[in-house]
Each structure stands twice: as C-alpha cells, then as structure tokens.
Amino acid sequence: MHRGFFGLLALGLTFAVPAAAADNLKITGDETVVTIETDDGVVDITRQKTEAALIGGVLQPMVPVPGVTPVGELEVLDALKTKSAKVVDMRTLEWRTKSTIPGSIHIPYTEVAMRLNELGCSGSQGAWDCANADKMIAFCNGPACPQSPTAIKAMAREGYPPEKIFYYRGGMQDWVVLGLTVAEDMF
Incomplete structure (x- = not known):
C-alpha cells in the first residue's frame, strides 16, 4: 500500500527539523526556507548539507535557456x-x-x-x-x-x-x- 507524507505522519513518523536556520543551504538566491501551507498546517521546507551533496550552491532550473x-x-x-x-x-x-x-x-x-x-x-x-x-x-x-x-x-x-x-x-x-x-x- 502506498503511504504519502500525511500517511506517514498518521503513523507517528516524524521528520528531522533543522537545528538552526544558519545551517540551511540556499535553495534559490538568498532563500533558505520555503514556507508552504498544507491541510495539516504550515511546513518550512529547508535544504541541509548531506553526504551525497557535492556542493552548496543554489538549485538550478531544469531548463536554463528556452529550447534546451x-x-x-x-x-x-x-x-x-x-x-x-x-x-x-x-x-x-x-x-x-x-x-x-x-x-x-x-x-x-x-x-x-x-x-x-x-x-x-x-x-x-x-x-x-x-x-x-x-x-x-x-x-x-x-x-x-x-x-x-x-x-x-x-x-x-x-x-x-x-x-x-x-x-x-x-x-x-x-x-x-x-x-x-x-x-x-x-x-
């Protein structure tokens, strides 16, 4: 059975919350947090350095120039x-x-x-x-x-x-x- 994010929350599973905003990597420009509204309330989406990440950088678009x-x-x-x-x-x-x-x-x-x-x-x-x-x-x-x-x-x-x-x-x-x-x- 497929369980989405909210199904996992119903099971009591939680997700790590960053210790401090200063530890967040940039998502775009100077933005380190994207706040969204869900049916269950506000969620801050952040980006943390992981073992798999080669660099900090900022997220790039899928199409950097129209036609690519x-x-x-x-x-x-x-x-x-x-x-x-x-x-x-x-x-x-x-x-x-x-x-x-x-x-x-x-x-x-x-x-x-x-x-x-x-x-x-x-x-x-x-x-x-x-x-x-x-x-x-x-x-x-x-x-x-x-x-x-x-x-x-x-x-x-x-x-x-x-x-x-x-x-x-x-x-x-x-x-x-x-x-x-x-x-x-x-x-």
Whole structure:
C-alpha cells in the first residue's frame, strides 16, 4: 500500500527539523526556507548539507535557456554509447580531475564561449557560425551547480542553437549517488 507524507505522519513518523536556520543551504538566491501551507498546517521546507551533496550552491532550473532539453542518465549513457551527442563536462579542471563521466570531453564553463569550434561551430568568439553545431549534453556537479547553466547561457548568447543543447542537471552528484562508473585524473 502506498503511504504519502500525511500517511506517514498518521503513523507517528516524524521528520528531522533543522537545528538552526544558519545551517540551511540556499535553495534559490538568498532563500533558505520555503514556507508552504498544507491541510495539516504550515511546513518550512529547508535544504541541509548531506553526504551525497557535492556542493552548496543554489538549485538550478531544469531548463536554463528556452529550447534546451533536460536529460537523465539513460540519455547520457545512450549518447556515450552511440556518439549521438558530445557529453561535455563544464566544470573547472579541479573538479574534473577528482572524477568525471567516462567518455566526456572537458570544456570549462569559463572557456566555452571561446571554444565553440570544438562543438561544430566555425568562426570565433562574438562571430560564431553554429549552423553545423553538434548535439551536446552539458553537465556539472549537479542540481545546485551553476557552472553548466552559466555555460549554456553563454553558448546561446554566442549563437549556439538551444535545440542542440541537452542539460544533464543531475550531473556528477546524481551520477555518483546512482553508483555509475567514474573516471579519475582526467585532464
């Protein structure tokens, strides 16, 4: 039988309440608490650092730029297997060397606007022709990491077609939590 949140409350199960608001991670911007009204009263939703969280950051949208398609692990695996899209680690070198998705290429988010030629565009920064742009999957550290969303925005601003950009928002955090193979010391 399926028991929802309120069914669990009826069973007497409780949920941990954060010790202090100062311990809360940001959800968006400066927001550390989202207060909602439920049938059973007010609930404060907070975010706490866990063993699985790679970074604090703030939660990122599923679609950082209109036209970009969010994808999950199965789509990333298919792209790696079939070479139907380039899987691009958009994190800094420090993060990539710790661990990355095997078969991914590295274009740091701070350099992507200068390196679109590696994704099928011709020209140079400020004057890219992306008519023949490759399909690509961007990832970084996970749902609270701004690196790939920042890169995606820069790519779109430079003329990269958003419909050729796929965003693996789960990134390394979800990849590792799911127990998928990682590569280390990749440059």
